[in-house]
Amino acid sequence: MEFQEIEQNQGYCPICGKAALAKYGTTGLLTMIRGPEALRLRDGSHLCGSCVRKLRVMYPLQGSFDEEKREYVTYDPLPELDMNQALEASGQVSDYRENLRENYGFRSAVFVVDAAAESREGLFRAPLTTFFGQVLYGSFWMLDDVTILSGGKETKATIAAIDDYRFRIPRSDLKEWMRRIDPADKVGENGYPCSLVVQGKGIAVQPGDLIVKD
Numbered sequence: 001m002e003f004q005e006i007e008q009n010q011g012y013c014p015i016c017g018k019a020a021l022a023k024y025g026t027t028g029l030l031t032m033i034r035g036p037e038a039l040r041l042r043d044g045s046h047l048c049g050s051c052v053r054k055l056r057v058m059y060p061l062q063g064s065f066d067e068e069k070r071e072y073v074t075y076d077p078l079p080e081l082d083m084n085q086a087l088e089a090s091g092q093v094s095d096y097r098e099n100l101r102e103n104y105g106f107r108s109a110v111f112v113v114d115a116a117a118e119s120r121e122g123l124f125r126a127p128l129t130t131f132f133g134q135v136l137y138g139s140f141w142m143l144d145d146v147t148i149l150s151g152g153k154e155t156k157a158t159i160a161a162i163d164d165y166r167f168r169i170p171r172s173d174l175k176e177w178m179r180r181i182d183p184a185d186k187v188g189e190n191g192y193p194c195s196l197v198v199q200g201k202g203i204a205v206q207p208g209d210l211i212v213k214d
C-alpha cells in the first residue's frame with residue numbers, strides 16, 4: 001500500500017506527497033506573509049502548508065477573546081487528526097466548502113464579525129473602522145470591495161488593511177503600516193482570525209454580523 005511508505009517518511013505530506021516540513025515551522029498557523037505553515041498531526045505525520053490551507057475551512061481555528069488578558073485565545077482542532085482522518089477530510093473538503101458557499105448565497109468570501117473599533121489617524125484624516133473576527137471561507141485581500149451586513153442594512157466598503165487579530169487593537173497608523181508592508185502579502189484566509197480595516201466611521205455592527213465579498 002502506498003500509505004505505508006508515506007508513514008515511514010514523515011517528511012512528506014500524506015495528502016499531496018510534497019515535502020511537508022516547511023523550514024519556518026510546523027504549527028499550521030497563518031503567517032500573514034507566507035501563508036499557513038506545515039502542521040504536525042497527532043500521529044507525527046505532517047501536512048504541508050497548502051493542504052493545511054485546504055483543510056482549514058473544515059477545521060477552523062476556534063477562538064474567543066479573553067477580556068482579562070485582552071487577548072484572542074485560539075484552539076486548533078487540526079493537529080488532533082491522524083493521517084487517515086486527514087486523508088478522509090481531504091476527500092470531503094470540496095463538498096464541505098460548496099455547501100458552505102450555498103448557505104451564504106455563493107458569495108466568494110465570508111467574514112464573521114466578533115467586534116469592531118473606531119480610530120482615527122489624525123484630526124483631519126478619515127476615521128477608520130477595524131473589524132475583528134474570523135474568515136469563514138474564501139480569502140480577503142487589500143482593496144477588495146466588500147459589503148458589511150448588519151441588521152438588514154448593507155454598507156459598501158473597501159478593505160484598506162488586513163492584519164492579525166490577537167490583541168483587538170484598532171488600526172490607527174494606516175499610513176505608517178502601508179509604508180512598511182507589501183499589501184499583496186496580506187491576506188485574510190478561511191478558518192483564521194484576522195482584522196479587516198475599512199475607511200469610514202459609524203459602521204455599527206453586532207457580533208455575528210457578516211462582511212462578504214461577491
Ligand SMILES: [Zn+2]
Binds near residue numbers: 016
Ligand atoms: Zn500537502
